[in-house]
Amino acid sequence: MIFADVAQILYANEKPINRPLIAEPFGLEQEFGPAYPIDNGDYSLFQAHKFPSSLYPNQLIMYLTNPHHYDEGSTQNMITWATFLFYMKNWFTTESLIKKLVERFNIRPPMKQNQQDFLKYWFVQHQIPVKMQVLKFFDNWIQYYRDDFTDIDIKIVKQFFVSLQDGYFASQANSLIELIEKPLPVLTQAKFSFVLKCIDKDIKNGKQHLQEYHSGRLQFPMFSMYLGKQAAPRSILLAQINYEFNDEYQVTVAERCLQYVSAQDLQSCSIEALTYTIFYYLYETYRNIHPRELFGSPQSKLETQKFAPNVNLHIRRTNIVNHFVAMSVLTTKKKVQTFEKFIIVAQKLKELKNYDASMAVINGLNWAPVDRIGLSNELKGPIANKYQELKLIVGLGDNWQTIRKEINSTSSDELCVPVLSICLKDVFMTEEGQGKFEDGRCNMLRAFIVWRAVHSYIRFQAANFKQMLFNEALYKELCEQKEIHEDIVWEQSFKVLPREG
C-alpha cells in the first residue's frame, strides 16, 4: 500500500494519476479567452497551466502541493490555491483537509530503498520540495481563511508545527506557529460608518432593547486574497461580521419614503451630492463583501442568509436605491425634471465606474410602475439619447457584455464597483449547471469558473477611495429606509396614471 502510494506520487510528477489529461484542462485562454486584458500586475492571472478539471480528493491535494507542476514562483500556483481555498468547503472539512495535508507532508520514501543515489535524488528533488509546498499551503490557508480554524483545529495544526521545530523545517514551522498564534485582527468601525440606534422589539419576551446597528464598515488595510500585487481583494473574517437586521424597528417605509421625497428636499440636493451619496451608499457595502458570501446562494434562503450578511445588505441597499428613485419621480410635481436629474446621476455614476449604483438608478427609472407613466417619451435631445444608451447597457439583451467589457478593462487599483446581480447570476448558473463532484472527483473547473466570477467582482475592493462630496442627511435617510413593498410603488403609479389609462 505504502509503495503503491509512493509510486503514484512519483508518477504524478509527469502526468495525472488514474485520469488522462484530456477533458477540460485549465487552458482557459483557449477555452474562454483571457479573463482580463488587465494591468501588468494581473497579467498572468487565469492564464493558467493545464490543470485537470476534476480530481479525486487525494489527487487534488497531490496536485496542489506538487512543486514540479508549476514554475517556481509562478502565479498560476497561487491562482489554483486561491481557487481551492475559496471553494474547498464544498469538498473538505477543515479537519479532513488538515489530515490530508499532514499525510502529504509525511510523504514516504520510494520502494527501492537500496538505490542510494536515487534516494538522494528523490529526497532533494521531490520530498523536500513537497514538504515545503505543504507548509506554504498551510501559510496561505491560515493567512487568508483564518476563520476556517476552530480552537480544536488550531490545537491540531499547532501540534503539527511544533513537531517540526527541531528539524530541517524549523524556520517555516516557527513562522507558522507565530501566524496561528497571532490574535485575530480587530475589526474597527470606520469613522464614517453609520450607526443606527433604535428600539429593537424582543417579541418573544415582550421587551424592548436599545440596539445599535452598524453598517459593518471595516478599516483598511486588510489581507490580500492572493498575491496579485495591486489587485488585492482582501479577506475578512466572516465569523466576525455581525450585522443583523430587524424588521420591527422602523417606521413604515412608505411613510418614510414619502416624507423624504418631498420634491423640495430632492430638488435642493445637487446632482453631485446625489451622485456621490448614492455612490458611497453602495460602495460601502461592496467593499465589505467576503468572497465566500458569493457562492452557494446563501442570500436566497432564510436559514442561510446569516452566512452572507454583506451580500444581503448590499441587495437591500440596491433595492432601496430603486425604490428611492422610483418614488422620487412618482411623488414629485416636477416629474420630468426629476427624471432627467436621475439620468444625469446614473451617467455620472457610470463615469465614476460605480456600475452597480448606475444600474440601480436606471432600473429605478425603468421600473414598470415608473415607465408606464411615459416620462421617457417627454425627454428631448441629448438626455433622451443618453437614457436610451444607459438602458441598453443595463438591459438584459446581451448578457451585459458592455458592462463586462468596461469592468474587465479596468485596473484593479482603480475605484470601481462591479454589479453584484451579474456576479450572483454567473455564480448561480455555474453551480447549477455543473456538479460539485464529477464521478466522485472534485470539480475544479466549476470551482475555477465560480472563483473567476467572484474574483472579477471583488478585485476592486482594495482600491483607494477618494474623498467625495457627501450629503450626510441623504445618506442617513437612505440608511434608515427599508425596502418598500412593490405594491406601494404601483399604487403611487396608478395615482399618477390610473390603470385604465
Next chain:
Amino acid sequence: MAESTYKIVVVGSGGVGKSCITVRFVQGKFIKKYDPTIEDFYRKQIDVDSEAIMLDILDTAGQEEFSALRDSYMRTGDGFVLVYAVNSSTSFDDCSKLRSQILRIKEKENVPMVLVGNKCDIEERDVTTKEGEELAKTFNCDFIESSAKENINISEIFVKIVKKVKASQEADGVKKPKKKGCGSA
C-alpha cells in the same frame, strides 16, 4: 439566415428547478465549454413548424432578490414559462401570484404562458397532474410536466411557448417582430 428572436422568461419560486430547465435547454447534456459570462450563453435556436426561431432565455436565477430587475425580466419577455415543482404545493400556489405580477407589469389580461410542473420524476407528489391541468385552464394557458433531471419534456416546453407567442403575435397582427441578421431590413 434571418430568424425571429423571442424572449422567453422562466419564472417560479426558489428551488423548483427553473434554472435547471434553462441550463438543460441552452447547454444540453454535455457541457464542454461552460461559461455563463459569454454573450450567447442564454440563447438557443430551435425549429418550430419548419421555422428557425432564436430564443433568448431570461432566467431570474440568482437575482430573485433584486425587485426592479425581476420586473425588468418580466417586462422584457414575449412569453412566460411558469414553473412549479410537483412535490411543492407552495410553489404551485405561488404560480397565481407570479401570473398576477406578470399581468400587472404587461398591463394585459392574457399573455403567452406555459405552466410547467417540474420534477415529475419524483414519485411523492403534492400536486397531481389533474390539479396542474386545471390551474392551466384557469390561466388560459398550456400545461406540461417535465423533469430537468431526467431531461423529460424540456425542449417541448420551449416549443409550446414559441407556438403560443407566435399565435399571440399573429392575433395582434404582428408578423415577425424582431428580425436579426443580414437581409432583415
